[in-house]
């Protein structure tokens with residue numbers, strides 16, 4: 460294990476415990492105010508937790524008595540904005556880390572050139588930060604973070620401030636440079652988690668509510684937040700003959716591959732695309748039917764997402780128009796049992 464950390468900050472309602480294997484990249488996700496940035500700030504040494512301890516490769520970062528200052532931790536933090544030193548050239552920005560670590564001027568410049576090449580920014584070496592685009596500046600910031608040879612790299616929504624046309628290109632670069640590197644990336648984007656991380660940790664209300672391989676968390680989400688991320692509908696409850704008895708009292712029929720023991724905590728998941736929307740209660744078909752009130756409509760071209768509380772349906776925009784849907788309208792959602800997957804929690 461290269462990182463083992465725990466932190467309690469009662470004033471921020473934070474109580475977290477996290478570990479990371481060497482070379483592992485973890486995506487941290489969760490709603491606004493969940494504690495993601497606080498976690499990074501604690502690890503980077505910008506905030507001192509009230510309780511807890513952390514060690515990186517056996518070196519204590521903090522515990523009840525000890526406190527290692529940020530510069531001595533071997534941790535680099537990459538923020539949403541590049542935050543380059545404005546008075547230094549791009550090359551000098553990247554050389555700053557190695558130079559501070561004691562490298563000679565020429566060795567630091569050599570390292571900087573190497574890292575700029577690594578992030579496809581070698582041609583920017585002589586530029587001033589003020590002349591760079593957002594994407595270029597972030598590329599340089601990645602090189603600067605890596606040039607310090609950190610034992611752990613922290614990334615706080617590194618693509619969030621970038622134009623959507625630029626983000627995918629930098630994401631590819633990140634994917635390359637994060638390979639085999641110990642890193643924690645805070646992101647709101649499922650694509651980042653899928654492409655950049657081996658594992659995803661979901662934080663909600665200052666606690667870790669899910670922790671597992673990215674694909675299985677997104678394919679088999681246990682928390683409502685993860686289900687929302689993956690775009691699936693999630694209902695929890697207990698197993699019952701043929702499906703799930705939800706905590707809100709609904710009986711949900713599902714086709715299960717294995718015989719699930721009854722009365723166990725379980726979750727049912729189904730895709731919004733599998734949900735049909737009706738004005739009148741559908742009858743006569745082996746479907747699960749929910750009486751719902753539309754809360755929100757979101758059109759993306761030919762498809763429209765119809766939300767009703769925690770459930771959502773994705774239907775064609777033409778049929779949404781035919782149904783004359785508006786927030787507040789009473790409707791029925793239906794989903795075939797074959798589309799519902801139930802798994803034990």
Ligand SMILES: Nc1ncnc2c1ncn2[C@@H]1O[C@H](COP(=O)(O)OP(=O)(O)OP(=O)(O)O)[C@@H](O)[C@H]1O
Pocket residue numbers: 470471472489490491492493494495496497498
């Ligand atoms: N400077 C601060 N002083 C005191 N409390 C803070 C401070 N910054 C954040 N908090 C509180 O700490 C908790 C966690 O916030 P944090 O910023 O870590 O969440 P987050 O998951 O990063 O959210 P977001 O996705 O919005 O960035 C919240 O309750 C927040 O109100």
